[in-house]
Amino acid sequence: MPAHVLGWVTTENVTSNLHHDGVLPATYATNERLSLLFRVLSTNRDRKGKPFVSTVEARQYPIYGVQWHPERPIFSWDADEGGINHGAHAIESMQYFANFLVNEARKNDHRFPSANDERGALIYNYVPIGHSSLSWYGFPPANGSAAAADASVGWRDAALLI
Secondary structure, three states, rough: OHHHHHHHHHHHOOOOOOOOOOOOHHHHHHHHHHHHHHEEEEEEEEOOOOOOEEEEEEOOOOOOEEOOOHHHHHOOOOOOOOOOOOHHHHHHHHHHHHHHHHHHHHHHOOOOOHHHHHHHHOHOOOOOOOOOOHHOOOOOOOOHHHHHHHHHHHHHHHHOOO
């Protein structure tokens, strides 16, 4: 990570932390399964000052997790999206993370069998539910079973309640 980006993310309010159910640092420290799988890279505090683990990376796998919104400083400009830093440091920092994650994904050699199969799986084939940063995509169950369909509806209903 470039030194200037590291400086900004460690000293400025450039991440968008809009969560209320973060995992406590103590939970990672005392949960052997979590601590063996993930290395904590950063912690933060929620709106009420409660600490939470904000960035993790898997120790042995190319898996990363963030409990913040790297997309919001760059893309969320709705009037109801209060508290988002749209300053130059926030946008450049979040663009760094976007580039990093895309470059990590490019290391994967999995490919679709054909261009047609790839086109069929593109996100553009689906309509988002919701609006702005509160939207999400619902996908049909992979195996087509009725139980899986019921589970997907339950997930959609749960997501709408959040």
